[in-house]
Each structure stands twice: as structure tokens, then as C-alpha cells.
Amino acid sequence: MKYLTIDLFKAMLQRALEHIREHEDEYSRLDAILGDGDHGTAMVTAFSAAVKASEGATEFNSMLNDMGFGIMLETSGSTSTLLGAFFLGMSDHASGNQLDAGAVKSMFSGGLANVEKQTQARKGDKTMMDALIPAVEAMQASVSDDISELFQAAAKAAAEGAAQTVHMKANYGRARNYGERSIGHADSGATSWSGIFCAFAPPNPLKGGHY
Ligand SMILES: [Mg+2]
Numbered sequence: 002m003k004y005l006t007i008d009l010f011k012a013m014l015q016r017a018l019e020h021i022r023e024h025e026d027e028y029s030r031l032d033a034i035l036g037d038g039d040h041g042t043a044m045v046t047a048f049s050a051a052v053k054a055s056e057g058a059t060e061f062n063s064m065l066n067d068m069g070f071g072i073m074l075e076t077s078g079s080t081s082t083l084l085g086a087f088f089l090g091m092s093d094h095a096s097g098n099q100l101d102a103g104a105v106k107s108m109f110s111g112g113l114a115n116v117e118k119q120t121q122a123r124k125g126d127k128t129m130m131d132a133l134i135p136a137v138e139a140m141q142a143s144v145s146d147d148i149s150e151l152f153q154a155a156a157k158a159a160a161e162g163a164a165q166t167v168h169m170k171a172n173y174g175r176a177r178n179y180g181e182r183s184i185g186h187a188d189s190g191a192t193s194w195s196g197i198f199c200a201f202a203p204p205n206p207l208k209g210g211h212y
Pocket residue numbers: 032036037038039040
């Protein structure tokens with residue numbers, strides 16, 4: 002498929018929200034091992050606010066801006082700050098109501114760049130960045146002009162990145178206090194962000210088939 006239309010992207014967001022809702026308890030259980038156990042709830046609340054803010058939108062730039070601010074207005078905490086920053090960063094690099102592969106790549110790299118301004122965490126620190134950075138890098142590395150291939154590459158890289166966090170020692174945030182004991186469990190944020198990218202990948206939610 003050559004274009005990511007706004008209707009397709011909204012359907013992808015809806016599917017990601019459903020995925021997050023289905024895995025809410027899992028994300029909170031993972032967060033409870035090294036943190037305060039609120040990640041599932043925080044993710045459902047933040048993503049629900051984003052989806053609500055996207056309803057009725059007819060073009061990418063203002064929709065993503067509304068999604069980012071919708072999250073910030075309705076929730077607080079690191080999960081919503083980072084998810085909000087992602088959509089606001091995407092907004093700065095998206096316009097119109099359909100995007101080709103090049104425009105999809107720049108929208109997602111804009112999202113990542115804005116998240117990187119909000120957190121010092123990088124790959125290997127056992128955070129959401131271990132899913133997000135490889136996902137966006139895999140998109141950029143794809144030479145395909147088929148957007149379904151971009152989202153497939155991102156989903157695969159995000160899932161692999163999240164799986165690798167099992168073997169990592171936490172280097173960031175409160176989880177760092179656990180030292181060696183943080184090894185052996187996946188990071189909750191990497192797991193939830195991987196879930197988002199897996200939900201974004203084909204099949205096409207508008208057609209029930211491939212993009
Ligand atoms: Mg937490």
C-alpha cells in the first residue's frame with residue numbers, strides 16, 4: 002500500500018488501544034516488579050485520551066497535536082509525558098490527510114526525536130526506548146515504498162527490542178535501584194510500546210486484509 006490515510010491511521014490507533022486494554026494487567030504486573038505497578042492503567046488512560054482527541058480529525062498535523070495535548074491535559078506522569086511527546090513530535094513532521102512511505106518515516110522519526118528530548122534513557126537502559134528506538138530505526142532503514150512493510154519492520158524490531166530487555170540491567174529511573182535483581186523480567190514500557198507497534202502492523206483494520 003502506497004499511502005497511510007488518516008482513516009487507516011485512526012483504525013490503527015483504535016486497534017493499538019484495544020491491544021493495550023487487553024494487556025493492561027500484564028504491563029502493570031511487569032511494572033510492579035521494578036516500579037509502582039501502575040503502567041498498565043497509565044497506558045490505557047493516556048492512549049484512551051489520545052484516541053478520543055483524534056476523533057473527528059481530518060488531517061494529520063492538527064490531529065496529532067490534539068492527541069499530544071489531549072494526553073497531557075487528562076493525565077500526568079512519565080508514561081503520559083513520553084506518549085504525549087511522541088505524538089507532538091509526530092505532529093511537527095506530518096501534514097495533509099495521507100502520507101507516503103517517506104512522510105511516514107519522517108513522522109515517526111519526529112516522534113522519536115521529541116521523546117529523546119524528554120528522557121535521558123537510550124538503548125540498553127531497559128526502558129521503553131529499547132522498543133521505540135529500534136522500531137523507528139527499522140522503519141528508516143527500510144527501502145520499501147510500501148507502508149505495510151514499514152510497519153511490519155517496525156513491529157518486528159520493537160518486539161525483538163522488548164524481548165532483549167529481559168536480559169538487561171535497569172540503568173534508568175527508580176528501577177536502577179534494583180541492580181542485578183532487575184535482570185530476568187521484561188521492561189513494562191518496552192513491552193507496551195512493542196505492543197503498540199505490533200498493533201500498528203498489518204493486516205489492515207479497515208479492510209480486514211493486508212494494507
Ligand atoms: Mg509505574
